[in-house]
Every structure is written in structure tokens, then in C-alpha cells.
Amino acid sequence: MEALGFTSGRVLAERGRLYTESACPGKRVYGERLVRSSGVELREWDPRRSKLGAYLAVGGTAFPFRIDSRVLYLGASSGTTASHVADICRDGKVYCVEFAQRMFRDLVKTCEDRPQMIPILGDATKPGEYAVFADSVDMVYQDVAQKRQADIICDNMDAFGARYGMVAVKARSEDVTSPPERIFAETEARIRERGFRIVDARSLEPHEKAHEMIVFERP
Ligand SMILES: C[S@@+](CC[C@H](N)C(=O)[O-])C[C@H]1O[C@@H](n2cnc3c(N)ncnc32)[C@H](O)[C@@H]1O
Incomplete structure (x- = not known):
């Protein structure tokens, strides 16, 4: 197992597979594989089920999550990716915002076992x-898959005084008729207009079609 250098050993990779060290041993969230290595339990992180996992799988290294980070997670759904974030930020907090009632019910179940996750x-x-x-x-x-993705995250960054932002941009949610590259360029421009500095922007293909991850910070 190789610890990815920027994650203080909480994200590991082996033979092209990603894992997080489980903060809640014995519990699965989405049927993921559990394995033991050097006395700790690891949960396999599927990049086809998680855009954050896809970002790491395509070589992304701008990864501002720390063991004690306080994270606001917008569009948590049932908590698939948020549970891996909670593994990484096990001494921090992951505030998981979701507006669909049905997904929220599943999210509450995921959070029940993980005190650092707040639905x-x-x-x-x-x-x-x-x-x-x-x-x-x-x-x-x-990761909200709707229009105005840049402004939604920037409004939340300002409201909660966040230093770092990370947005999985779904081109088709902004405009199905525009080429994805144009949507990504417009989204990046809007984030800069709002006063932030872009640290990394990269396509999530082949794991997610027409998606880009943008990582940015308050200068
Ligand atoms: C692509 S899914 C998120 C998947 C999740 N991030 C993961 O990787 O496990 C998008 C989610 O965002 C939620 N969503 C969309 N617009 C939202 C909004 N304005 N506020 C809160 N949740 C929203 C949807 O209900 C959906 O569950």
C-alpha cells in the first residue's frame, strides 16, 4: 500500500485502487470492499461512484482535506463520497447539505455511525x-449538478469564511447545448471574478463524462 503524500496517510493506493482508512470499522456505506492492511481497516474508494475519488484517480494532487478540517459538503446525496471525506477528516467535521428528502433519509443513516458527519x-x-x-x-x-455552480459555491465560501473550495462541475447541468470546454472556462472565469485563485482544474474523464474538478483558494 502506498500512502498518497498529500493526505497524511489517510488515502492509500495499491495497483490502481484507492482506499481510505476507515473511521468506522466493519461498516460499509455503498457495498464497498473492506480490506485489512498493517492492522487497520481500509475502505475501497470507487472513482466511478465518487467525483472526488475520480479526481485522485486522474492524478489530482490539490487536496486541502486535513485530519481536523471542518468541511461544508454541498450535495451530499446518501453520503457515498462524504463518508470517505469523514474517514480523512476524522477529527474534524463534515457538514453534509442535501435537499432531496429521499436521499436525506439515507444520508442520516450514513451519519448515524460517524459522529464527525452532520446531516x-x-x-x-x-x-x-x-x-x-x-x-x-x-x-x-x-457536487450539486445544477445551474450557477460557480456562484453557489462562492456564496457558501463567503457565508462560512472558507479558505479552500472544490467543485465538481457538471457541464450539462449548466447548458446542454454548449461544448463542455466552454462551460468549464466560463465557470473558472466566474470563480476568478468572485476573487478566488484557481489552484487546479482537470477533467474527470474517463470516470465522469463532461465533468471538471476545480480547486481554488482565497488569496
Ligand atoms: C451527483 S449527486 C451527489 C453525489 C455525492 N456528492 C457523492 O459523491 O456521493 C448531486 C446531489 O446534489 C443534490 N442537490 C442538487 N441541488 C441541490 C441544492 N441546491 N441543495 C442541496 N442539494 C442539492 C441532489 O439532490 C443530489 O443528491
């Missing part, structure tokens, strides 16, 4: 409505 039924376009549940955070991660 929030809320609309990511209205940060003022859930600000009461989380005061300041170190970073915002977003």
Missing part, C-alpha cells in the same frame, strides 16, 4: 438558511 436538510443556494448549523469552515466541497 443538514437544506438548499445549497440558500446558505443563510443553514448557517445556524455550522459556523466557520476550512473548506467547501460541492
Whole structure:
């Protein structure tokens, strides 16, 4: 097992497969494989089920998650990726925002076993409505598949005083008729206009079609 250098040993890779060290041994979230290595339990992280996993699988290294990070996660769904973030940030907090009732019910179950995960039924376009549940955070991660993806994350960065942002941009959610490259360029330009510096931007192909991960920071 090789520890990925930038993750303080909490994300590991072996023969092209990714793993996080489980913060909740014995529990699966989405049927993932559990393996033991050097006395610890690892959960396999499937890049076809997680855009953050896909970002690492395509060689992304701008990875601001730390063991004690406070993360605002927008579009948590049932908690597949958020549970890996919780493995990495096991001494921090992962505030998981989701607005679909059905997904939220599954998310609550995922959070029950993981005290560092806090489920929030809320609309990511209205940060003022859930600000009461989380005061300041170190970073915002977003995967919401809807229009105005740049402004939604930037509004949340400003509302919660976050230093780092990471957004999985789905081109087709912005405009099905525009070429994805144009959508990505416009999204990056909007993030810069909002006063942030882009640290990395890369395609998630072949794991996710017409998606780009943008990592940025407050200068
Ligand atoms: C692609 S899925 C997220 C998958 C998840 N990030 C993962 O990797 O496990 C997008 C999710 O965002 C949610 N969503 C979309 N718009 C939202 C909004 N404005 N506020 C909160 N959740 C939203 C959807 O209900 C859906 O569950």
C-alpha cells in the first residue's frame, strides 16, 4: 500500500485502487470492499461512484482535506463520497447539505455511525438558511449538478469564511447545448471574478463524462 503524500496517510493506493482508512470499522456505506492492511481497516474508494475519488484517480494532487478540517459538503446525496471525506477528516467535521428528502433519509443513516458527519436538510443556494448549523469552515466541497455552480459555491465560501473550495462541475447541468470546454472556462472565469485563485482544474474523464474538478483558494 502506498500512502498518497498529500493526505497524511489517510488515502492509500495499491495497483490502481484507492482506499481510505476507515473511521468506522466493519461498516460499509455503498457495498464497498473492506480490506485489512498493517492492522487497520481500509475502505475501497470507487472513482466511478465518487467525483472526488475520480479526481485522485486522474492524478489530482490539490487536496486541502486535513485530519481536523471542518468541511461544508454541498450535495451530499446518501453520503457515498462524504463518508470517505469523514474517514480523512476524522477529527474534524463534515457538514453534509442535501435537499432531496429521499436521499436525506439515507444520508442520516450514513451519519448515524460517524459522529464527525452532520446531516443538514437544506438548499445549497440558500446558505443563510443553514448557517445556524455550522459556523466557520476550512473548506467547501460541492457536487450539486445544477445551474450557477460557480456562484453557489462562492456564496457558501463567503457565508462560512472558507479558505479552500472544490467543485465538481457538471457541464450539462449548466447548458446542454454548449461544448463542455466552454462551460468549464466560463465557470473558472466566474470563480476568478468572485476573487478566488484557481489552484487546479482537470477533467474527470474517463470516470465522469463532461465533468471538471476545480480547486481554488482565497488569496
Ligand atoms: C451527483 S449527486 C451527489 C453525489 C455525492 N456528492 C457523492 O459523491 O456521493 C448531486 C446531489 O446534489 C443534490 N442537490 C442538487 N441541488 C441541490 C441544492 N441546491 N441543495 C442541496 N442539494 C442539492 C441532489 O439532490 C443530489 O443528491
